[in-house]
Amino acid sequence: xxxxxxxxxxxxxxxxxxxxxxxxxxxxxxxxxxxxxxxxxxxxxxxxxxxxxxxxxxxxxxxxxxxxxxxxxxxxxxxxxxxxxxxxxxxxxxxxxxxxxxxxxxxxxxxxxxxxxxxxxxxxxxxxxxxxxxxxxxxxxxxxxxxxxxxxxxxxxxxxxxxxxxxxxxxxxxxxxxxxxxxxxxxxxxxxxxxxxxxxxxxxxxxxxxxxxxxxxxxxxxxxxxxxxxxxxxxxxxxxxxxxxxxxxxxxxxxxxxxxxxxxxxxxxxxxxxxxxxxxxxxxxxxxxxxxxxxxxxxxxxxxxxxxxxxxxxxxxxxxxxxxxxxxxxxxxxxxxxxxxxxxxxxxxxxxxxxxxxxxxxxxxxxxxxxxxxxxxxxxxxxxxxxxxxxxxxxxxxxxxxxxxxxxxxxxxxxxxxxxxxxxxxxxxxxxxxxxxxxxxxxxxxxxxxxxxxxxxxxxxxxxxxxxxxxxxxxxxxxxxxxxxxxxxxxxxxxxxxxxxxxxxxxxxxxxxxxxxxxxxxxxxxxxxxxxxxxxxxxxxxxxxxxxxxxxxxxxxxxxxxxxxxxxxxxxxxxxxxxxxxxxxxxxxxxxxxxxxxxxxxxxxxxxxxxxxxxxxxxxxxxxxxxxxxxxxxxxxxxx
Numbered sequence: 001x002x003x004x005x006x007x008x009x010x011x012x013x014x015x016x017x018x019x020x021x022x023x024x025x026x027x028x029x030x031x032x033x034x035x036x037x038x039x040x041x042x043x044x045x046x047x048x049x050x051x052x053x054x055x056x057x058x059x060x061x062x063x064x065x066x067x068x069x070x071x072x073x074x075x076x077x078x079x080x081x082x083x084x085x086x087x088x089x090x091x092x093x094x095x096x097x098x099x100x101x102x103x104x105x106x107x108x109x110x111x112x113x114x115x116x117x118x119x120x121x122x123x124x125x126x127x128x129x130x131x132x133x134x135x136x137x138x139x140x141x142x143x144x145x146x147x148x149x150x151x152x153x154x155x156x157x158x159x160x161x162x163x164x165x166x167x168x169x170x171x172x173x174x175x176x177x178x179x180x181x182x183x184x185x186x187x188x189x190x191x192x193x194x195x196x197x198x199x200x201x202x203x204x205x206x207x208x209x210x211x212x213x214x215x216x217x218x219x220x221x222x223x224x225x226x227x228x229x230x231x232x233x234x235x236x237x238x239x240x241x242x243x244x245x246x247x248x249x250x251x252x253x254x255x256x257x258x259x260x261x262x263x264x265x266x267x268x269x270x271x272x273x274x275x276x277x278x279x280x281x282x283x284x285x286x287x288x289x290x291x292x293x294x295x296x297x298x299x300x301x302x303x304x305x306x307x308x309x310x311x312x313x314x315x316x317x318x319x320x321x322x323x324x325x326x327x328x329x330x331x332x333x334x335x336x337x338x339x340x341x342x343x344x345x346x347x348x349x350x351x352x353x354x355x356x357x358x359x360x361x362x363x364x365x366x367x368x369x370x371x372x373x374x375x376x377x378x379x380x381x382x383x384x385x386x387x388x389x390x391x392x393x394x395x396x397x398x399x400x401x402x403x404x405x406x407x408x409x410x411x412x413x414x415x416x417x418x419x420x421x422x423x424x425x426x427x428x429x430x431x432x433x434x435x436x437x438x439x440x441x442x443x444x445x446x447x448x449x450x451x452x453x454x455x456x457x458x459x460x461x462x463x464x465x466x467x468x469x470x471x472x473x474x475x476x477x478x479x480x481x482x483x484x485x486x487x488x489x490x491x492x493x494x495x496x497x498x499x500x501x502x503x504x505x506x507x508x509x510x511x512x513x514x515x516x517x518x519x520x521x522x523x524x525x526x527x528x529x530x531x532x533x534x535x536x537x538x539x540x541x542x543x544x545x546x547x548x549x550x551x552x553x554x555x556x557x558x559x560x561x562x563x564x565x566x567x568x569x570x571x572x573x574x575x576x577x578x579x580x581x582x583x584x585x586x587x588x589x590x591x592x593x594x595x596x597x598x599x600x601x602x603x604x605x606x607x608x609x610x611x612x613x614x615x616x617x618x619x620x621x622x623x624x625x626x627x628x629x630x631x632x633x634x635x636x637x638x639x640x
Contacts, residue, residue: 020263020264020265020266020267021263022259022262022263022307023259023263024259024262024302024305024307024308025255025256025258025259025262025302026255026256026259028255028300030248030249030252032299032300033248033251033252033296033300034244034245034248036296036297036299036300037238037244037247037248037251037295037296037300038295038296038297039244040241040242040243040244040247041242043238043239043294043295045294045295045382046179046180046382046385046386047116048116048179048180049116049119050116050117050118050119050120051119053116053117054117056385056386057117057385057386057389058389061385061388062117062118065110065113065114065117066114066117066118068110068113068114069110069111069113069114069115069118069123070114071110072107072108072110072111072114072123072126073111073122073123073126075103075107075126077104077129077130077132077133078133079133079136079137080097080100080101080137082155084096084097084100085097085143085146085154085155085156086143086154086155087143088142088143088144088146088153088461089143089153089154089461091461092460092461092462092605093460093461093605094142094143094144094459094460094461095458095459097142097143098142101142101166102166104130104133104134105134105169105170105173107130108127108130108131108134108173108177109173109176109177109378109381111123111126111127111130112127112176112177112180112181113180115127115180115181115184116180116181121184124181124184124185127177127181127185128185128186128189131174131177131185131189131192131193132189132192134170134173134174135174135192135193135196138155138156138158139156139158139161139167140164140166140167140170140171140200141156141162141163141164141165141166141167142164142165142166144459144461144464145162145164145165145166148162148164148210149162161199161200161201161203161204162204162210163200163201163204163205163210163229163233164229165225165228165229167200167201168201168228168229168232168233168236169232169376169377169378171197171200171201171232171233171235171236172231172232172235172236172378172379173378174193174196174197174236175193175197175235175236175239175240176235176239176378176379176382177193178190178193178194178239178240179239193240194240197236197240201233201236202236202237202241202246202250205229205233205253206249206253211225212225212226212229213226213257213260214260218256218260220260220264221263221264222257222260222261222264223261223264223273223281223432223433224261224271224273224277224280224281224284224432226257226258226260226261227257227258227261227281227282227284227285227287227288228280228281228284228376228377229257230253230254230257230258230261230284230288231254231258231284231285231287231288231291231377231379232379233250233253233254234250234251234254234288234291234292235291235378235379237250237251237254238250238251238291238295251292251300254288254292255292258285258288258289261281261285262285262307262311265282265311265408266406266407266408266409267307267310267408268310268314268406268407268408268409269282269307269308269309269310269311269312269313269314270311270314270406270408270409270411271311271314271409271432272328272329272409272427272431272432273329273330273431273432273433274318274325274326274327274328274329274330274331274433275314275315275318275319275325275326275327275331275335276325276327276329276330276331276332276335277329277330277331277432277433278314278315279335279337279338279341279377280376280377282311282312282314282315283338283341283345283377283380284377285311286308286312286341286344286345286348287377287379287380289301289302289303289308289348290344290348290379290383291379293348303348303349303350304349304350308349309349309350309351312342312345312346312349312351312354313351313353313354314406315337315342315354315357316342316353316354316357316399317402317404317406317413318404318411318413319357319398320413320421320423320444320447321421321444321446321447322334322364322365322447323335323336323337323365324444324447324449325337326411326413326423326442327442327453327455328411328425328435328437328440328453329431329432329433329434329435329456330433330435330456331433331453331455331456332455332456332609332613333449333452333453333455333613333614334613335365336365336366336367336368337361337365337366338361338366338375338380338384339357339358339359339360339361339362339363339365339366339391340358340362340366340384340387340388340391341358341380341383341384342354342357342358342361343355343358343359343362343387343390343391343394344358344383344384344387344391345358346358353399355394356394356395356396356397356398356399357397357398357399358391358394359391359392359394359395359396359397360396360397360398362388362391362392362396363392363396364396401414401415403504403509405502405504407502409425409427409431410425410426410427410497410500410513411423411424411425411427412424412425412502412509412511412532414509414534416534416536416539416541417536417539418539418640419445419446419447419640420443420444420445420539420541420584420638420639420640421443421444421445422441422442422443422532422534422541422638423441423442424439424440424441424442424511424532425437425438425439425440426438426439426496426497426500426511426513427496427497428492428493428494428495428496428497428518429489429490429491429492429493429495429496429518430491430492430493430494430495431493433456434474434491435453435456435473435474435475435479436469436474436475436476436479436488436489436490436491436495436518437453437476437479437481437489438476438481438489438495438496438497438513438515438518439481439497439513439515439518439530440453440479440480440481441480441532441543442480443541443584443638445576445578445582445584445640446578446582448578448579448582449562449563449564449614450562450564450576450578450584450638451480451560451561451562451576451586451638452561452562452563452614453479453480453561454473454478454479454561454600454610454613454619455473455609455610455613455614456473456609456610457471457473457604457606457607457608457609457610458605458606458607458608458609459606460605460606462606463606468491469491471604471606472600473606473610475488475489476488476489476518477557477559478559478561478600478621479559479561480558480559480560480561481515481558481559482515482528482545482556482557482558482559483556483557483558483559484519484523484524484525484528484549484554484555484556485522485523485524485554485555486522486555487519487520487522487523488519489515489518489519490518490519490520494517495517495518495519495520496517496518497513497514497515497517497518498513498514498516498517499512499513499514499529500512500513500514501513507535507536507537508533508534508535508536509533509534509536510531510532510533510534511531511532511533512529512530512531513529513530514527514528514529514530515528515529515530516528524549524550524551524554525547525548525549525550526548526549526550527546527547527548528545528546528547528548529545529546529547530543530544530545531543531544531545531546538639539639539640540637540638540639541637541638541639542635542636542637542638543635543636543637543638544633544634544635544636545558545633545634545635546632546633547628547631547632547633547634548630548631549628549629549630549631550630551630552629552630553627553629554627554628554629554630555625555626555627555628556593556625556626556627556628556634557623557624557625558593558623558624558625558634558636559621559622559623560574560586560621560622560623560624561619561620561621561622562576562619562620562621562622563614563617563618563619563620564576564577564578564584564620565577566597566620566622568595568596568597568622571590571595572587572588572589572590573585573586573587573588574586574588574595574622582640583640584638584639584640585638585639585640586636586637586638587636587637587638587639588624588634588635588636589634589635592626592627592628592634593624593625593626593634594624594625594626595622595623595624595625596622596623596625597620597621597622597623598620598621598623599618599619599620599621600618600619600620600621602619
């Protein structure tokens with residue numbers, strides 16, 4: 001049996017394959033760091049007075065920050081009850097806890113920014129309440145991550161502090177609070193902030209006992225948790241740690257594990273977690289690099305490395321249209337991409353295309369330009385505040401739509417001149433935030449979804465558990481893939497595409513891959529070579545599946561996921577109806593395949609996010625089913 005059980009805990013993934021030992025940040029020794037960092041207390045990355053902010057920000061932005069702070073004055077800082085902690089293990093719900101916990105931190109940041117730009121002391125008492133309330137919490141992380149403690153899931157153990165994503169986020173929020181308004185709060189508050197961050201973050205993180213650090217194995221592949229946590233840890237250490245030796249040690253640790261994340265990426269810089277999670281992965285690596293550059297006056301920098309530029313370019317290369325990005329893995333279809341951060345990334349790495357894309361995103365799809373405190377990554381928010389005006393004055397242009405091929409994650413895409421767009425990928429089913437979707441294909445037309453990846457659902461206790469692949473949207477029968485003799489794809493890195501080849505020549509683009517190894521043995525498939533072909537002259541997308549089974553009689557069911565109204569009344573043709581009556585056609589072999597369609601019923605708690613995605617439209621599955629022999633080929637053509 002090739003079947004394996006994949007248990008994804010805490011949104012983490014540690015791969016076993018060898019990494020690329022770039023170690024771009026390891027060139028900076030502790031001695032280099034000690035000689036490069038501005039001394040504690042002398043690093044002043046942002047203004048701390050109203051006069052300083054007035055010269056850095058427009059009056060309208062300052063007024064907006066003050067209004068957000070004023071709305072926070074009525075917020076009640078309350079203790080999070082034990083029953084809300086237990087809701088995760090009792091019902092699987094994690095949203096209710098997260099809403100209360102995240103609101104406390106977001107309102108605190110609103111109050112802090114309002115106070116620092118206004119400087120009148122109106123917000124300090126409420127800031128004090130917020131800081132004290134957060135410091136009094138038993139655990140700064142989430143119920144979904146309490147299982148990292150020795151006692152396991154349930155109520156958190158105050159005597160076993162562990163560093164998860166949101167404990168690190170909290171440390172950063174408190175560190176910036178201390179930086180901006182610490183001198184306006186009682187002296188004991190500064191001591192309390194340092195004591196709590198030291199106890200909960202600085203001391204436990206050095207143990208390297210965490211999965212996101214490879215359990216101390218520096219050769220392990222890690223996912224977004226590593227740079228996300230390191231960027232927040234780095235901000236807290238640079239701002240709060242006054243001992244120069246300890247501060248340098250913290251930077252050494254942050255460099256090591258940020259490097260570990262970077263080493264796990266292929267040379268194309270692409271992430272297998274998709275463009276949504278890029279903002280929490282490659283984007284947080286950029287946050288860490290920005291802090292290092294700033295705190296060292298540019299002496300600790302790898303922005304000139306071509307690999308860092310390629311890691312950023314991944315974002316604009318996976319853009320489809322408007323807010324739509326290629327939504328592989330745990331992703332929603334539309335992203336409010338952080339345009340100002342993308343602009344800053346492009347500027348830092350000398351990528352003019354990324355700067356233009358960042359400005360375009362800031363003008364057209366980012367609804368929180370410059371000052372969106374509802375986001376995580378508070379250091380990023382601050383740097384965005386300073387850069388927003390410059391970004392908005394830069395030409396907002398979409399980069400030219402080139403053929404895209406990321407060989408390391410085996411993802412291709414292309415924008416045809418007639419408005420069609422196609423993306424397809426190989427890879428394996430053990431990737432971070434994995435869906436069983438090796439060989440999937442998505443199609444858009446004139447910026448509208450036609451054949452889709454339904455996306456990720458609301459996170460619950462089942463999402464990262466042994467029940468992950470009982471959730472329909474994580475399984476191959478609900479992607480644009482064949483089900484073979486009633487068998488879908490398996491979960492785990494052994495379920496993969498093989499013999500993957502890509503070429504662009506003679507007016508055609510082709511991606512070939514054998515999907516047989518993505519299926520378990522009962523499927524009886526020996527080879528299933530999928531060719532996705534783009535005819536640039538005819539403006540058509542072709543998909544050909546050449547198959548070979550181990551026995552004579554077989555059943556094939558090809559799924560096509562869509563949010564479009566469809567017409568299947570004419571044998572051999574599926575008609576997808578778009579806005580304004582526009583149509584896209586998919587032609588198939590009506591002799592061997594019969595068509596039917598079914599609506600996906602969204603009834604589970606995990607379906608809530610999908611229910612609100614795709615502009616609230618229903619999810620439909622078009623099924624092309626038929627019997628096939630031992631060997632043969634099935635073909636599909638998509639055109640306008």
